[in-house]
Structure formats: C-alpha cells, structure tokens
Amino acid sequence: MDERPAAAHRAARRRRAEALARRQDGVVSRLQLYATGVTRAEVRANIRAGRWQRWGSQSVLVFTGDPHRAARHWAAVFEAGPRAFLDGASALEAAGLTKFAVDRIRVSVPRGARVRRGRGLDIRQTRRWHPDDLSPGGGVPRARPAVAAVRAGLWARSDAQAALVMTMAVQQGIAEVGAVGREMLRVKRDKRRRLLQALVLDLLAGVRSLGELDVARQCRRRGLPEPSRQVVRRGPRGTIYLDVRWEEWGVVLEVDGIHHSWAQNLVDDALRHNSVALGGDVVLRLPLLGLRIAADDFFSQVEQALTAAGWPGRHTDRAS
CATH class of the missing domain: 3.40.960.10 (VSR Endonuclease)
Known part of the structure; x- marks a missing residue:
C-alpha cells in the first residue's frame, strides 16, 4: 500500500495546526487540533518527534524550548476551559503593561466551572465573571483594560501593590482613567474599595x-x-x-x-x-x-x- 497520500494528508493537517498556532503565539489547544483533523495519534507522534511539546493537559506548543510569556498566557486560558480569560494584572500584562511583576497567571472562570491546576497558574471561579468584561480586540482572551485594572487593584497582595498597578496601567496608557472610574462604580463591597475610589479621584486630576x-x-x-x-x-x-x-x-x-x-x-x-x-x-x-x-x-x-x-x-x- 502506498503510504505517500496518507503522509501528505498528515503533513497538511500538521501545517494547518501550526498555522493556527502561529496566530496564538505558538500554542494550540487539543480541541483546536482535533477540529483541524489532527488525530490523537498524530499529536503523540509529533511530540515524540520533538516537533511539538505538551504543556499541561489541554495545550500543545508547536515549538521547542521554554515558552515565552505570551505563549504561557494562551496555555493558561486553554488549561482553564472554553469560557476562561486572563484577568487582573495578567490581563494588563497581555495588553502591554511593563515593569510590574506578575507572578502567577490569573485566569477567571464563571461560577460552577471546573477549576484545573496548572504550573504557575491561578485559575479561579469568580462572581465578577461576565462575558461583557472581555476585551473586544484580538489576541489572547482577556479582560478589558479598565476591568483588569480595577480587579488587579482589588486582588493585589497589599494596598501599596494595588495603588501601584492601577497607577501604572493609567500612566502607561493601557487603561483610560475615565473607564477605570466607571468600573470602580460597579464595585459595591470590598475591603479596598474606598482606597481605590480615592486613587481614581487622584488619577482623574482632582x-x-x-x-x-x-x-x-x-x-x-x-x-x-x-x-x-x-x-x-x-x-x-x-x-x-x-x-x-x-x-x-x-x-x-x-x-x-x-x-x-x-x-x-x-x-x-x-x-x-x-x-x-x-x-x-x-x-x-x-x-x-x-x-x-x-x-x-x-x-x-x-x-x-x-x-x-x-x-x-x-x-x-x-x-x-
């Protein structure tokens, strides 16, 4: 039996998968792979051949070596599930925030969603999850900058870190201060609410x-x-x-x-x-x-x- 047509089909499927991954910083989910026609056996074969590498239980990297930060963002969302998105400081980082240390990648999922564990990930169910909070632009699914700035402040480890991340998001042009102020109005209860409201007034130039x-x-x-x-x-x-x-x-x-x-x-x-x-x-x-x-x-x-x-x-x- 001539194996050449079968090999050509496998190569074509691999190229389709890798083209998709290039639009996602080199990362593709297993569900996406299967949707392109790549089989589970082909995933295993490409990993054994060293062309691809497994990352967590849901993600595949179509390159070798350590994944860069953007690739980790995509993998984090894939690991967390179909309705997951980057949130808080991680969403700001994906939008271009610099000079602010983000340790664990924060991903939000809705109440009732399955929460998986992953390397360097902080995947949490949140009552603040809402589909309208997603950024309408392309790229990795993430919260809108104003939403992310407020949540980064609410979830920061300290008041000082909260003030810093919100201020940096505005100063670096990631989030518009008026939009941040409107998002703060949605926060009805939080131990840090008054501090962040005062900070927003400062940023608004009063x-x-x-x-x-x-x-x-x-x-x-x-x-x-x-x-x-x-x-x-x-x-x-x-x-x-x-x-x-x-x-x-x-x-x-x-x-x-x-x-x-x-x-x-x-x-x-x-x-x-x-x-x-x-x-x-x-x-x-x-x-x-x-x-x-x-x-x-x-x-x-x-x-x-x-x-x-x-x-x-x-x-x-x-x-x-």
Whole structure:
C-alpha cells in the first residue's frame, strides 16, 4: 500500500495546526487540533518527534524550548476551559503593561466551572465573571483594560501593590482613567474599595485640592498646626504656588499627585523645589499614594521638621 497520500494528508493537517498556532503565539489547544483533523495519534507522534511539546493537559506548543510569556498566557486560558480569560494584572500584562511583576497567571472562570491546576497558574471561579468584561480586540482572551485594572487593584497582595498597578496601567496608557472610574462604580463591597475610589479621584486630576484638604484633616487629627494652602511666592522663573506651608516655621509640604511623576513635570517640579529650599524653607514631599497607604510615616516627618524649626509641640487639648 502506498503510504505517500496518507503522509501528505498528515503533513497538511500538521501545517494547518501550526498555522493556527502561529496566530496564538505558538500554542494550540487539543480541541483546536482535533477540529483541524489532527488525530490523537498524530499529536503523540509529533511530540515524540520533538516537533511539538505538551504543556499541561489541554495545550500543545508547536515549538521547542521554554515558552515565552505570551505563549504561557494562551496555555493558561486553554488549561482553564472554553469560557476562561486572563484577568487582573495578567490581563494588563497581555495588553502591554511593563515593569510590574506578575507572578502567577490569573485566569477567571464563571461560577460552577471546573477549576484545573496548572504550573504557575491561578485559575479561579469568580462572581465578577461576565462575558461583557472581555476585551473586544484580538489576541489572547482577556479582560478589558479598565476591568483588569480595577480587579488587579482589588486582588493585589497589599494596598501599596494595588495603588501601584492601577497607577501604572493609567500612566502607561493601557487603561483610560475615565473607564477605570466607571468600573470602580460597579464595585459595591470590598475591603479596598474606598482606597481605590480615592486613587481614581487622584488619577482623574482632582489632585491638588483633594490632597490639600486631606493634609489639613490629617494635621487636625494629629494635633499638628494647620498650614496655609496655596501659598504664593516669587521665584526666579515667576510665580510659585506652594501646596501647603507652615508660615511661622518655614516648612513646606508639596503634595505630589499622579501627574507629578510624568516626565514633562519633573524638571519644573525640581526647579520649584530647589528655589524654595534656597530661600530657606524646609521642603518635604508627600506623594498622594503615600497619603493613602503610609500617612503615619509621612506626618511623623512633618512633625520632626516643625519641631526642628521651633514648633513647641502638641497642645494638650489636641483635636480628636
């Protein structure tokens, strides 16, 4: 019997499978393979021949060597099932987020779905799963950027990590801040909800007034003298507006919103800081993220600066 037609058919099926895999960063699910006509025996033969490699129970890589991150994303979704998608920080990473460490790949599946185990995977049923949350673009199935940013914040290991990932998603242009704000409105209960709502307001650029009001409240709560706000000074390059200043003691606190870390603001901020410091004031900086997650540490520094400048200390009738 002539084996050439059968071999040609097998080769054609393999080419179809590999063409599909190339559109998926080199990964194809077993169900997809079988749909192209590739048989289970042919899958095993290609793996034995070293052309392909098995990854988990549902995925096949059509290349050799360690899979890159994008390939792992596809494999994670295939491992989790037909309605699975990347979620949280993993979805942001797939959308292009950089310089944020994502350990385990987070995949969401609906309630009642089977949850499989896999290497480096965090596959979870979630009440927040909804098909409308998927990104409409191509590529690996993943949550829309705004949805992913909010969930990354809710699921982060710490408040600091939550603030960082949401801020980075906006700063890197992965998620639009207005869309993030709308997604936050969907969150009705969570221990981190108020923190993230405040962060979204910061990102929406209600930054200066909100930060200054928070500083005033924090001072009253700690028994510190309340500073003047939006103090006007003259500098070598024109008018300087100081966020808050304790006039009697020459201590300035600059409240740095999210926009202060953007490249176009760094030079102006540094020149303003230096000009005020050269005029004799002590200049402290308070990032709004610090106000949200490390207020005690920063206001301890404010108290040290005031005390060093001659403030007599807290009054016994300190406000509660």
